[in-house]
Amino acid sequence: MNRRTKTLAVAAAILLTLGAGGIAVASGGDGGHGHATVREAAALTGTAKLYRPAGDDITFSFDAHLAAKDTMDPQAATGTFRFSHYKDGKGGYAVAKVDCLTTGGKVAVVTGVVTETDVDAFRNKRVGISVHDDGKHDRLGYSWVGRDTNLEVPPCLSSAPFEKVQAGSGDFKVLPWQVEYPTE
Incomplete structure (x- = not known):
């Protein structure tokens, strides 16, 4: 040869x-x-602090998952997410039970109903958070931005990820959703 x-x-x-x-x-x-x-249908995990030049301590943590068997039902997602905001010894926290998770590429939107908090405005309310997992430059957005923060947030909805994550603090991981479309 x-x-x-x-x-x-x-x-x-x-x-x-x-x-x-x-x-x-x-x-x-x-x-x-x-x-x-079996690969999960979608997931959002990780923790990061937001960048604020005034020194606010703002942290978001996620452990949200959509099982493979629920691929076509993002409202079957499970898990929790937590956020807190403190400055000069004042502030609060909230923990939410996930009720929807959608992801696309490196972007995730998760919603959940607050089950634990020391902030009355969040108690038993649905909130939405978006994440852009961009490696070293992650970003985050949330539904309580704007003038009317008492709006009822529908499942799977949040604002664009407009906040910057503090350098070196982010480890968000987004597992892209793989929607299964009918072939006929």
Whole structure:
């Protein structure tokens, strides 16, 4: 066999081997561990502080997930998110139970009903938060911005991610939603 034929044969064998491994991983194969893994439909996790030049301590944390079995129902999402805002010893916090999660690329929108808080304005209210997971320059937005902050927020809705995350504090991770469309 000449050198060119051998090179092509080796390259083809490598591509076939890599392709088969990639197909097993993409289809949720067990990777040789004896149990199949299924990718979540969508997720938003992580914690970050917002940048504020006046020194406000504003933190957002997320643990929101949409199971693979619920791919077509973002309102079946589960988990919690937490936010707090303190300055000069004053402020408050809230914890919300997730009731909707949508993601697209590196952007996520999560809503939830506040179940725990020391701020009366948030008690039992639905709030929405958006995140742009851009590596070192994450951004965040929330539904209580503007003049009328007492608006009823529908599920899966928030403002654009307009706030900057403090450098070095962000570790948001957005798992893109993979919507399954009917083929017929």
